[in-house]
Amino acid sequence: MTRLTPAPPPGKLIDSPPFKVNAKKELANPVLRKNLRFATHTIRAKRRLRVSEVGEEAWQQLRDAAAEIKDRVARHLDTYLLQLEETLTAKGAVVHWARDAAEANQIVVDLVKAKQVQDVVKIKSMVTQEIDLNESLEANGVAAWETDLAELIVQLGHDRPSHILVPAIHRNRSEVREIFLREMGRYGTPAPADLSNDPPVLAAAARTHLRNKFLAAKVAISGGNFAIAETGTLVIVESEGNGRMCLTLPETLISVVGIEKVLPTFDDLEVFLQLLPRSSTAERMNPYTSMWSGITPGDGPQELHVVLVDNGRTQALADEIGRPALRCIRCSACLNICPVYERVGGHAYGSVYPGPIGIALTPQLRGIKSVIDKSLPFACSLCNACADVCPVQIPLPEIIVHNRNRVAEAKQSERRPHLETTAVGAMTWVWKNPKHWEKMLKLAGLSGKALAALRVQSLGPLPPPISAWSNARDLPAPPAQSFREWWKRNREGAQ
Amino acid sequence: MNTAKDVILTRIKSALADVPSAPIEEDAPVTWEYGKVAEMPAILDVFVDALEDYKATVYRVSAAEVPKTVVKALKSKGAHSVVLPAGLEASWREAIHHAKIGIHDDEPPLTAPQLNEIDAVVTASRISIASTGTIVLDHTPDQGRRALTLVPDIHVCVVAADSVVSDVPEAVAKLKASITAGQPLTFISGGSATSDIELQRVEGVHGPRKLLVVLAE
Ligand code: SF4
Numbered sequence: 154m155t156r157l158t159p160a161p162p163p164g165k166l167i168d169s170p171p172f173k174v175n176a177k178k179e180l181a182n183p184v185l186r187k188n189l190r191f192a193t194h195t196i197r198a199k200r201r202l203r204v205s206e207v208g209e210e211a212w213q214q215l216r217d218a219a220a221e222i223k224d225r226v227a228r229h230l231d232t233y234l235l236q237l238e239e240t241l242t243a244k245g246a247v248v249h250w251a252r253d254a255a256e257a258n259q260i261v262v263d264l265v266k267a268k269q270v271q272d273v274v275k276i277k278s279m280v281t282q283e284i285d286l287n288e289s290l291e292a293n294g295v296a297a298w299e300t301d302l303a304e305l306i307v308q309l310g311h312d313r314p315s316h317i318l319v320p321a322i323h324r325n326r327s328e329v330r331e332i333f334l335r336e337m338g339r340y341g342t343p344a345p346a347d348l349s350n351d352p353p354v355l356a357a358a359a360r361t362h363l364r365n366k367f368l369a370a371k372v373a374i375s376g377g378n379f380a381i382a383e384t385g386t387l388v389i390v391e392s393e394g395n396g397r398m399c400l401t402l403p404e405t406l407i408s409v410v411g412i413e414k415v416l417p418t419f420d421d422l423e424v425f426l427q428l429l430p431r432s433s434t435a436e437r438m439n440p441y442t443s444m445w446s447g448i449t450p451g452d453g454p455q456e457l458h459v460v461l462v463d464n465g466r467t468q469a470l471a472d473e474i475g476r477p478a479l480r481c482i483r484c485s486a487c488l489n490i491c492p493v494y495e496r497v498g499g500h501a502y503g504s505v506y507p508g509p510i511g512i513a514l515t516p517q518l519r520g521i522k523s524v525i526d527k528s529l530p531f532a533c534s535l536c537n538a539c540a541d542v543c544p545v546q547i548p549l550p551e552i553i554v555h556n557r558n559r560v561a562e563a564k565q566s567e568r569r570p571h572l573e574t575t576a577v578g579a580m581t582w583v584w585k586n587p588k589h590w591e592k593m594l595k596l597a598g599l600s601g602k603a604l605a606a607l608r609v610q611s612l613g614p615l616p617p618p619i620s621a622w623s624n625a626r627d628l629p630a631p632p633a634q635s636f637r638e639w640w641k642r643n644r645e646g647a648q
Numbered sequence: 649m650n651t652a653k654d655v656i657l658t659r660i661k662s663a664l665a666d667v668p669s670a671p672i673e674e675d676a677p678v679t680w681e682y683g684k685v686a687e688m689p690a691i692l693d694v695f696v697d698a699l700e701d702y703k704a705t706v707y708r709v710s711a712a713e714v715p716k717t718v719v720k721a722l723k724s725k726g727a728h729s730v731v732l733p734a735g736l737e738a739s740w741r742e743a744i745h746h747a748k749i750g751i752h753d754d755e756p757p758l759t760a761p762q763l764n765e766i767d768a769v770v771t772a773s774r775i776s777i778a779s780t781g782t783i784v785l786d787h788t789p790d791q792g793r794r795a796l797t798l799v800p801d802i803h804v805c806v807v808a809a810d811s812v813v814s815d816v817p818e819a820v821a822k823l824k825a826s827i828t829a830g831q832p833l834t835f836i837s838g839g840s841a842t843s844d845i846e847l848q849r850v851e852g853v854h855g856p857r858k859l860l861v862v863l864a865e
Binding site for chain 1: 662680701840854
């Protein structure tokens with residue numbers, strides 16, 4: 154059967170090879186590294202400026218409030234979800250519950266099929282990527298069109314997103330031009346033949362390509378940044394206006410929302426609407442934010458479905474150390490600051506959630522059974538830069554270390570006593586707390602300086618049980634400057 | 649009975665076995681002080697600076713000058729046709745009519761393709777936020793339904809000086825009434841924009857590409 158939309162790369166993300174194999178491949182691509190370095194450094198600097206406008210103390214108060222509100226939601230999630238269902242229903246929406254990806258996809262496919270449409274337009278949404286909704290729709294004869302510019306670049310490029318906010322961050326303008334020239338005409342209005350690689354020209358081509366799709370669309374699919382229990386209000390934060398098109402013009406709107414997205418009250422938005430734009434696109438406010446409470450007679454879609462998705466979230470909720478990962482508002486500040494992400498990019502993570510939040514959250518949502526999920530917790534130097542920028546104060550390194558322990562423990566119970574897990578056990582205190590880690594690095598760094606003076610290239614055998622690990626790992630001599638010290642000196646000032 | 653719902657709620661309950669059955673406020677306190685007014689001496693200057701930062705065009709005029717300024721704004725972008733919400737101030741409508749700019753009414757509601765043929769829209773607004781340069785529409789009759797301020801390429805928006813508040817908390821507190829009344833809200837901060845290609849900000853993708861603000865003092 155011929156496909157309706159451009160085919161993404163074959164295979165499922167969860168079947169990806171382990172992180173270091175993917176990372177090696179990505180590191181070999183100099184264009185990718187250049188694009189990423191430029192993009193992450195640009196956004197870091199801007200974020201720092203926007204945060205400084207608020208003032209350090211006021212910013213910290215906002216972060217405290219956000220963490221408190223999100224913790225309140227997590228600890229009383231059932232109460233707020235039931236309230237949300239009630240307020241949404243009272244305002245004319247139909248609420249659906251989905252235990253997992255398959256169930257969520259089936260609900261959406263059935264709703265779309267009942268409308269007898271061949272196409273739907275989509276607002277960029279992490280949860281619909283997580284459940285791979287587009288491919289479910291495709292398999293059922295429905296074409297789902299991504300309308301966010303970056304998502305469009307990814308979709309037309311037969312590619313996968315590599316960043317949660319700027320999904321085509323790995324592409325530069327020349328690549329975008331080539332993709333548009335080659336693919337647009339196959340799926341609708343073609344790009345003009347004289348298309349240049351100037352970003353405004355490329356954006357204009359996207360506007361023209363998508364306009365007819367918006368005007369003709371009968372059904373739209375969105376996610377939701379926030380869902381207000383008190384008032385039954387859904388909130389979408391965006392930049393381009395493609396979201397407004399999807400939320401306003403079609404007759405039917407299907408909003409797929411992770412259960413952790415609920416907020417208790419409308420007033421809580423005053424905290425998140427300050428934190429999110431400055432942390433994500435580094436703006437005082439994003440160009441457009443839409444809020445709607447069920448159906449508004451005579452304005453916008455007259456049929457609204459809200460699909461509340463679990464898909465592993467209750468598993469994360471049950472893990473007291475992993476639970477704070479559910480605070481995440483998907484701002485991507487932790488990706489942009491992460492030295493590992495900056496070098497390997499998002500594709501190496503085998504998850505729609507890359508970077509620090511990805512390696513904290515993915516093994517919580519999916520578990521630690523696949524090789525990729527077992528390897529993710531180790532894609533981190535525990536430098537703590539992510540926790541410092543996170544607007545909802547998720548203790549990312551702590552969760553990452555906890556995920557490491559889970560992997561180690563699982564290995565231990567699976568197999569005969571394994572050298573690595575023994576060493577991991579001995580080093581648990583180091584990994585449990587970033588402060589311990591820093592202490593150890595400092596100690597090692599100091600001795601590293603001494604070793605450097607003596608031109609010692611590699612450490613001799615370490616005492617057991619660390620030796621079991623270090624011998625297998627060809628442990629290099631520790632650098633004269635620990636990574637965190639180096640980071641503090643070289644990067645933080647340049648953020 | 650919705651089985652998926654039951655299963656999810658049961659999963660949540662067992663996941664939260666560690667949470668004591670105390671009242672929510674006691675178990676998970678939120679220390680934030682809501683709705684605080686930010687101190688801001690020259691509030692309108694802050695608002696205009698933020699708007700101009702987004703490359704919006706701003707006209708600061710007296711209330712009496714609004715009708716002719718609306719016309720001036722429309723003409724500056726070469727608008728030949730304009731859609732006007734039913735509840736728009738009569739004097740603005742009259743000035744536009746006199747200027748021979750083709751007026752379309754949304755009665756009966758225009759289709760999306762019809763709206764796509766219209767150059768501009770003129771609306772009032774509910775609340776604006778100085779610190780972020782944000783204009784909020786609550787889509788009551790002087791602003792019209794959401795599609796009107798979305799499909800045409802030019803948006804001329806009139807902001808009353810006394811509707812400008814300091815910061816986000818003050819605005820959210822005031823907008824609660826619109827939400828309770830069932831109105832949708834659109835927060836507009838500058839024109840449509842994207843930074844998706846090499847993080848370079850490009851003004852104008854799908855929403856109106858030109859935002860002109862008439863600030864009536
Ligand atoms: S973990 Fe924090 S910094 Fe990272 S995306 Fe989520 S909210 Fe943003």
